[in-house]
Amino acid sequence: MAGIQLFPFIASLHLITISPAIAAAAGAASAAAVDYKDALSKSLLYFEAQRSGRLPYSQRVAWRHHSGLSDGLQQGVDLVGGYYDAGDHVKFGLPMAFTVTMLSWGAAEYGEELAGAGELGHAMDAIKWGTDYFIKAHTEPEVLWAEVGDGDTDHYCWQRPEDMTTPRRAYRIDAERPGSDLAGETAAAMAAAAIVFRRSNPHYAGLLLHHAEQLFEFGDRRRGRYDGSVETAKGYYGSVSGYKDELLWAALWLKKATGKTDYLDYAVSNAADLGGTRWEMTEFSWDVKYAGLQILAAKMLLEEKTLPKTHLQVMKQYESKANYYICSCLNKNNKTNIRRTPGGLLYTRPWNNMQYVATAAFLLAIYSDHLAYAGVKNLRCPGGLVRAVELMQLAKSQADYILGINPIGISYLVGFGKKYPTKVHHRGASIVSYKENKGFIGCTQGYDEWYSSLKQNPNVIFGAIVGGPDLNDKFLDERGNFMQTEACTYNTAPMVGVFARLHWLAQKNLMKGEHHNHSYHVAGGRMITSVRKIK
Template identity: 70%
Template sequence: MELKKKNNHPPKFRTRILHHCTLLLSVFAVLPSAQPFNYGEALSKSLLYFEAQRSGRLPYNQRVTWRHHSGLTDGLEQGVDLVGGYYDAGDHVKFGLPMAFTVTMLSWSVIEYGDQLAAAGELQHALEAIKWGTDYFIKAHTSPNVLWAEVGDGDTDHYCWQRPEDMATSRRAYKIDENNPGSDLAGETAAAMAAASIVFRKTNPHYSHLLLHHAQQLFEFGDTYRGKYDSSVGVVKEYYGSVSGYMDELLWAAMWLYKATDNVGDYYFKYLINKAHCFGGTGWSITEFSWDVKYAGVQILAAQLLMDEKHKEHRHVLNQYKSKAEHYICACLNKNIGANNIDRTPGGLLHVRQWNNMQYVSSASFLLTVYSDFLQTSNQNIMCPRGVVGSQELIGLAQAQVDYILGSNPANMSYLVGYGPNYPMRVHHRGASIACYRESKGYIGCTQGYDNWYSRKGPNPNVVVGALVGGPDCQDNFRDERGNYMQTEACTYNTAPLVGVLAKLNQLEEQQNPTLPLVASY
């Protein structure tokens, strides 16, 4: 029987590119690894992962063929259609907060690196991954002040080891409303829909407008009826409890709504300025960015606003945001004083927490990449307490983290499943660990899965390509065991930030060696 808890505060074709390392040195001031990788292939595989996590009725163009329809009665008991969305990890609960953060980060990746994704032939797949999430959020937001927060619950779900196609566990749905507030969940979902509205503005303007409308309603709901969602939805507390509270999500939502309203949403900008101090946006010096803690993301986006001359009246507050953003960046670079830095493993991996550490690595790599671009565009450096750093050092560290993920580490292990010759074969994932439903349609019961599949020593019968597993411990040690869920379970919010970073690194690689293929075949 599995009784894991995900709340991590705390408890929560191999294609090598053969070219000279000196080519990369001209791009990166700091070259963390002389071992080259095919970032285009990694990018393609990372986007494939989201298709493995789909809940609901799968489309005709579904590429992950070992998955089939599931959760087709979600919401029926409550009289609402909640079919669709994503399973967050290796189990079958649909948790609203990490799902929304996943979509926000996919959307931000497209906003920043849409051209690079298009050049790699992966933009359409990224758009499909985002829309699979936002279609579900539209369903879940059944009225202005009602948002369905979760389908299923972790406790009953973890008693069973089944394919999603065989699910026999509770699919009870839980909601937030005026009497049961959840400002953090409403805020993150608003951020996801606002960011996605930017993504679809040109290609699907009607859908973009619909998303923006929902985002504005959700922000107003979350701001008017304030409270932590895990106080209203108790079953989520042990899995995705809101340790940071809701103020960061309200600032995060306001920022994305300001951007989504074409930077003319004066109300949202004033909210960011007026609430900067009392909501912690200019007060908290943070060394993590995650599904729970959004401050570093808000601070980095606020710093970018300084480039716009129209904000000079509020430069003082924006510079305070920028100072906190750079505290985070300096912490990643080990350029702060004392305990204000992020630890590293002996192999050089950023290490925040024992449980599912890779989520912090991918999110840090994304923020480093975005801020590197900002510094380069604005011709700035960062004055860290332990030295001046420029844009190339930031992208160099981001590349070092990605290279570690892809195999440049003491274990010579790729922690991106399906990439390279050596990757985790026993991922903690129900669907991947049991015979494919399309080939073996016989029903597998709740405990039968534990008896016949969970305890098997061999590799999973299905490869969940593109999943970024939790990864090694603080000493670079990793045990590829199905029961080792702290290290072998993957989550959607692990892979989502990696999409943008891989797109950027693939572009830089292409600029240095344009004869290489953009992507590898599956």
């Protein structure tokens, strides 16, 4: 579990120049074509490796088998399915929901790119594996099952998921034990997924929206942080930012999915009270949604044909905060910018830094396309003007760093390229496959024989993005170095859309100079394709 957040919001200003030697090496490496299609394909395999429950016949990750088949039985509810968040076996609702939201956003924005790469079906499968579970977990209008298992007892054992002996108690939020952040994020995930499924499976999309609207209403009416109701989550996925960001986030996604003005009215009337137009952000994560919702609101300024004057003013305030985040990524704020390693990687904090890199790359790509679609050639930052195409170029540089164009030449996407982490902090990957050895592997046996082994993992967990290097681009590939070698679903989820977009741009040779930029947008059940020019 890599969910612990040490600092809640703003990273301190720290500017690092890249040495000429490193810059030259990076330039030479980048001259070689990066296979974004292969990265995309492998990234979607990772979600199959993280599946809990009864695996389908279409399962491609052959070293995994059924697991968690009695989840929820003790509480009299069917909670079989869903995803393990990282290298352990607790099913945490908040990061799982954020993972599905980001997968869905990527598919909604870049569905044509995913289809062109032959991966749209796999992306939709990954989304549906999560949303099917959320439907099960939302058993009553004001009941949502938040977690299965607990981190403390789970960490006592090092076992394959197929052998789990740790307690699988389920925890829930309800009217007496609120969790507005969890309810809001799950509503956002289901609303975003409804957009993706609207054309191919309208009945399923309608079901998702039914649950999403109920969950939003529940979260808004019964306000409170979920980790106050589910205390076992506090040490692993504590809600540092609280629930206000998730309520705004959910409202904006419901507006996009339903078209109902009530949700936009909510986001406008609560913009200041819930922090959407007050917070200036330098991170976007499973916990802190402000930057994401600010960019979503900025996009709505273009998508909404007519807005009341009061709404227009507030939405422009959202846009201003969105620009702040983007400018901080570009090192163009006069105040706080996101730090960078000498090799050019955006750096937020030591624990699982790649999650912040992935979300930044996604928002940069989305916003670059948004500006181009709006006909905005330059973004005005406190530190100067930035061309819209530079946002996509920065997103590309972060993706390329993840894929091996970095000072030590290692791909942080497992299974990609010639050199990648081989001792990922992941139980299932680090122990012989259940398919090869069905003999039971006990709790401490796993630690004695497999966790402490100096050998490479017997199973390659393709597509997992590990925590990544430190502030000086250093990385230690050891199973016990979980701050750097553990992977999480919410690391890979944003990169699915980024890899799809970069593959499309590479195919069209559109990353250099003046080019035409293709947009895919889903609105009101219609796919709208447009071409716009970037200089």
